[in-house]
Amino acid sequence: MKLSQQVAIVTGATQGIGLACAKRLLAEGASVMLVDIKPEGAAVAAELGAQARFFAADVSQKADVDAMVAATLAAFGRIDILVNNAGVTHAADFLDLTEDDFDRVLRINLKSMFLCGQAAAREMVKHERGCIINMSSVNAELAIPNQVPYVVSKGGINQLTKVMALNLAPFGVRVNGIGPGTILTELAKQAVLSSPEARNTILSRTPLGRCGEPEEVAGIAAFLASADASYMTGQTLYVDGGRLALNYTVPVKD
Numbered sequence: 001m002k003l004s005q006q007v008a009i010v011t012g013a014t015q016g017i018g019l020a021c022a023k024r025l026l027a028e029g030a031s032v033m034l035v036d037i038k039p040e041g042a043a044v045a046a047e048l049g050a051q052a053r054f055f056a057a058d059v060s061q062k063a064d065v066d067a068m069v070a071a072t073l074a075a076f077g078r079i080d081i082l083v084n085n086a087g088v089t090h091a092a093d094f095l096d097l098t099e100d101d102f103d104r105v106l107r108i109n110l111k112s113m114f115l116c117g118q119a120a121a122r123e124m125v126k127h128e129r130g131c132i133i134n135m136s137s138v139n140a141e142l143a144i145p146n147q148v149p150y151v152v153s154k155g156g157i158n159q160l161t162k163v164m165a166l167n168l169a170p171f172g173v174r175v176n177g178i179g180p181g182t183i184l185t186e187l188a189k190q191a192v193l194s195s196p197e198a199r200n201t202i203l204s205r206t207p208l209g210r211c212g213e214p215e216e217v218a219g220i221a222a223f224l225a226s227a228d229a230s231y232m233t234g235q236t237l238y239v240d241g242g243r244l245a246l247n248y249t250v251p252v253k254d
């Protein structure tokens with residue numbers, strides 16, 4: 001087990017990629033605080049055993065984030081790993097997008113990663129070690145016309161990862177990102193897998209010819225959190241079936 005004795009916070013952990021990350025970190029021996037705005041997370045965490053706890057928080061609100069850190073310290077005594085994963089999307093074309101929806105997506109996807117990252121890092125620097133993982137997206141690089149605030153937030157996350165890595169390196173705290181392609185979760189089903197045509201468009205741009213599973217992202221989170229990645233900081237690793245690196249259109253199988 002690569003993460004014995006470690007304490008992790010995973011945000012957006014009630015379902016999807018966050019839940020897969022929480023399960024994988026637990027399997028690697030970590031204690032995990034699952035955090036989500038949905039209170040159903042309490043029942044989810046209760047099924048995962050004694051090393052899993054749940055804290056209900058809106059990670060875009062500083063008071064909730066401070067309470068999340070305090071609850072984790074009270075439960076487990078320290079924080080070694082933060083997976084900044086919570087995120088939302090909002091479909092609207094540029095000319096129809098409202099100011100409120102732009103602000104809301106930026107607050108939940110980007111500002112939350114600053115708030116949680118700063119609060120957790122203030123604990124990590126006391127021990128001169130720690131690891132923060134920011135969940136980005138291929139859409140940090142690839143724009144989608146009707147996902148304006150989403151793609152803006154993900155581009156911002158990649159720069160946040162770099163600037164946090166620079167600031168925290170002197171304290172032994174590593175900060176990296178993960179950029180998933182299309183992963184089979186509720187968010188992707190709403191955003192880009194809503195019709196057979198939309199699914200085929202995604203698959204035609206994915207050389208491995210399929211969508212990813214949340215567990216395939218969680219494995220990279222476990223790697224980045226482990227000593228195997230001890231000399232990595234400031235990177236965003238893309239987990240996308242070859243989409244960004246190969247940039248090639250492929251035939252779609254039925």
Ligand SMILES: NC(=O)c1ccc[n+]([C@@H]2O[C@H](COP(=O)([O-])OP(=O)(O)OC[C@H]3O[C@@H](n4cnc5c(N)ncnc54)[C@H](O)[C@@H]3O)[C@@H](O)[C@H]2O)c1
Pocket residue numbers: 011012013014015016017018035036037038057058059060085086087088108135136137138179180181182183184185186187188
């Ligand atoms: N699924 C994909 O294809 C894909 C691709 C690229 C990046 N991502 C990123 O991965 C992350 C997880 O996505 P997912 O697909 O698992 O989505 P999901 O919708 O299945 O899960 C997101 C979780 O975040 C929680 N959440 C939302 N707002 C919150 C808030 N303010 N405070 C606390 N929790 C909140 C939700 O309740 C939910 O449990 C997101 O950052 C997303 O942008 C997903």
Ligand SMILES: O=S(=O)(O)c1ccc(CO)cc1
Pocket residue numbers: 088089090138139144147150180181182183187188191192202
């Ligand atoms: O399939 S992807 O283009 O990677 C994609 C785009 C947007 C979202 C969320 O809005 C998820 C996946």
